[in-house]
Amino acid sequence: MQAAAVAQTMLAKNEVAFLLGGVHSGAANAISQVAQKYGCIYFNTNSSSPMESGKDWHRTKFVWGGNSTNFSTSVVKGAITGFGSDWLLLTSDYQWGHNTAMDIRTLVEGNGGKILEELLVPQNTRNFSSLLQKIQYIKPGVPAVKRMQH
Numbered sequence: 001m002q003a004a005a006v007a008q009t010m011l012a013k014n015e016v017a018f019l020l021g022g023v024h025s026g027a028a029n030a031i032s033q034v035a036q037k038y039g040c041i042y043f044n045t046n047s048s049s050p051m052e053s054g055k056d057w058h059r060t061k062f063v064w065g066g067n068s069t070n071f072s073t074s075v076v077k078g079a080i081t082g083f084g085s086d087w088l089l090l091t092s093d094y095q096w097g098h099n100t101a102m103d104i105r106t107l108v109e110g111n112g113g114k115i116l117e118e119l120l121v122p123q124n125t126r127n128f129s130s131l132l133q134k135i136q137y138i139k140p141g142v143p144a145v146k147r148m149q150h
Contacts, residue, residue: 003027007034021045025096032061076107084141085113090131093120104144116140 003022010016011034018041022028028044035042044063087108091101097120105115117138119131135143 001027001030004030004034007031011035011038011040016040018043035060073107076104076113077111079142079144080108080111080113086141087113087115088135088138088140088143089115089118090135090143090145091118091120093122097121108144113142 007019019031019035020043022031022044032042042061089101091097
């Protein structure tokens with residue numbers, strides 16, 4: 001992965017004292033592994049994967065910001081109360097989307113809601129008309145969408 005290669009080059013040439021960033025969880029994890037190898041402090045600023053501050057945590061990594069569970073928890077109860085217990089998940093079809101959908105599903109069902117349907121959206125989708133038609137047909141109380149990449 002390019003992120004790991006850049007981190008490796010900067011640390012090997014002693015060009016940096018610490019690392020900061022990561023555009024997504026995959027890049028953040030790759031940078032983090034290189035930082036750990038060198039004993040370098042890494043500030044993970046843009047990773048919403050719960051694994052980054054959980055299973056993949058280590059002593060030189062600092063993670064701030066929410067993760068998909070925190071993001072979802074903050075809205076699920078209010079949405080069930082305000083819009084109903086019937087949900088439709090519009091899920092980005094890659095790891096982050098699947099993890100987020102799993103978190104939302106757990107929260108919705110734990111709060112008495114039910115998932116009527118989960119529609120997978122392939123990366124680089126530009127035309128959402130067929131998905132919008134399916135949502136209109138299903139008529140969920142809450143169509144849950146997490147950031148769509150395109």
